[in-house]
Amino acid sequence: MAATVNYDGVAVGTELPTASFPLQRVDLVRYAGASGDFNVIHWNERVARSVGLPDVIAHGMLTMAEVARVVTQWSGDPGSVLEFSVRFTKPVLVPDDGVGATLEVSAVVGAKLDDRRVRIDLTVSSAGEKVLSMARAVVQLA
Amino acid sequence: MTLDPSYIGRTYPPSGPYEVGREKIREFADAIGDAHPVYRDPRAAQALGYDDVIAPPTFVIVLSARVGAQVVFDPELGLDYSRVVHGEQRFVHNRPVRVGDRLVGVLTVDNIRTAAGNDILSTRVEIATDAGEPVATAYSTLVARGPDREP
Numbered sequence: 001m002a003a004t005v006n007y008d009g010v011a012v013g014t015e016l017p018t019a020s021f022p023l024q025r026v027d028l029v030r031y032a033g034a035s036g037d038f039n040v041i042h043w044n045e046r047v048a049r050s051v052g053l054p055d056v057i058a059h060g061m062l063t064m065a066e067v068a069r070v071v072t073q074w075s076g077d078p079g080s081v082l083e084f085s086v087r088f089t090k091p092v093l094v095p096d097d098g099v100g101a102t103l104e105v106s107a108v109v110g111a112k113l114d115d116r117r118v119r120i121d122l123t124v125s126s127a128g129e130k131v132l133s134m135a136r137a138v139v140q141l142a
Numbered sequence: 143m144t145l146d147p148s149y150i151g152r153t154y155p156p157s158g159p160y161e162v163g164r165e166k167i168r169e170f171a172d173a174i175g176d177a178h179p180v181y182r183d184p185r186a187a188q189a190l191g192y193d194d195v196i197a198p199p200t201f202v203i204v205l206s207a208r209v210g211a212q213v214v215f216d217p218e219l220g221l222d223y224s225r226v227v228h229g230e231q232r233f234v235h236n237r238p239v240r241v242g243d244r245l246v247g248v249l250t251v252d253n254i255r256t257a258a259g260n261d262i263l264s265t266r267v268e269i270a271t272d273a274g275e276p277v278a279t280a281y282s283t284l285v286a287r288g289p290d291r292e293p
Contacts, residue, residue: 002190021175034173035204040224051225052287060228065174065200072199077190078180078238081199085232085281 004076007116007141016074016107016120021066023058023092024100031062045096057091058101063131067105067124071137074107082117083138090131101126116141145220145261149213149251157209159244159272166204167197167241174198196238203231206267206280209247213265214284221263222286229262230283236276244272252281259288 028042037059040047048056064086072078094101103126110121122135171181179186180196187195213219214226239245246269253264264283270276 027173027175031173034170035207037203037207039226041227047224052289057227060231061200061203062174064231065176065198068199069174069176072176072178078176078178078198079190079192079196081235083232083234084199085230087230088228091227 002077003080003139003141005074005141007112007118010109010112010118010141012109012112014109016070016109018104018106019070019073020105021069021103022100023062023066023094023103024098025056025094025096027100028056028058028062028094031059031065035059035061037061053091053093055093055095058094060086060088063088063092063103063124066103067122067132067135068137070105070107070122071120071139075139075141080140081137082140084136086122086135087133088131089133090126090129092126092131103131110136113138144256145254145263146218147254149219150254152213152251154209154212154249156246156248157205159246160205160208162197162239162241162243162245164195164241167195167201170201170204171198174200192238192240195241197240199233199235199238201239202233202235202269202278202280205245205247205269206282209249209267210265210282212249213251214263219263221261221284225286225288226284227287228282229285230264230281232281234279234281236278239277243277245269245277246272261286261288 107122111119120137124132247267255262267280269278
């Protein structure tokens with residue numbers, strides 16, 4: 001592993017660069033194919049509404065994968081992510097309107113751990129609402 | 143609606159090996175919009191200290207969901223998959239998944255409960271190479287929303 005960020009150079013409260021990630025319906029279809037998760041609520045409005053959802057929703061795992069980039073781009077080495085956990089508190093609605101949804105991500109060093117590891121705390125919202133809680137990654141730094 | 147609680151603690155036999163393919167990693171990285179060269183270019187991976195390309199941190203779900211399907215789609219359990227949303231997910235990595243890994247997964251049902259009319263299934267899949275080297279553990283919680291529930 002070869003993170004480019006040095007443990008000694010960060011403090012609790014150090015902010016990572018923020019990012020926003022657009023999601024359109026085609027991204028959900030592509031993720032369904034790549035991941036093997038063909039749950040119909042991720043591509044079919046009729047079925048999504050029939051089970052009480054307001055619209056098609058993004059795969060939680062697609063949201064999780066997208067926001068991980070804030071951590072991996074910062075650390076410089078995706079293999080430096082030792083742990084990654086989230087709670088999916090609100091669905092990310094992806095309407096078929098040519099615009100879709102946007103994930104807004106900010107992240108901060110929440111704790112310095114032993115063995116030159118840090119805990120990163122992420123805040124993720126879409127359409128003005130937090131969609132994840134307890135979104136945390138443990139990262140091995142240099 | 144209620145799930146069969148006798149599944150709690152059940153551990154399934156190891157899955158057959160899943161061989162991690164170079165093009166599968168590329169396809170997955172493309173699908174999550176991640177352009178990092180460590181997922182595609184062996185030289186970029188070697189520059190970071192790996193023998194060959196590695197997979198993104200959440201790639202493990204490709205195997206863990208497949209292994210988890212043994213219980214998720216077991217009609218005896220009683221989970222209505224059309225009403226399922228993802229509640230929680232956690233990955234613990236011993237090391238990154240690498241191209242060429244032959245991975246086996248062992249599924250355990252950690253918990254089953256009902257809360258606010260929703261059925262909640264928590265599982266873990268312990269992933270190792272077929273030679274027994276631990277690679278990752280994936281903890282998943284799926285929620286089958288009860289009728290007339292807001293998401």
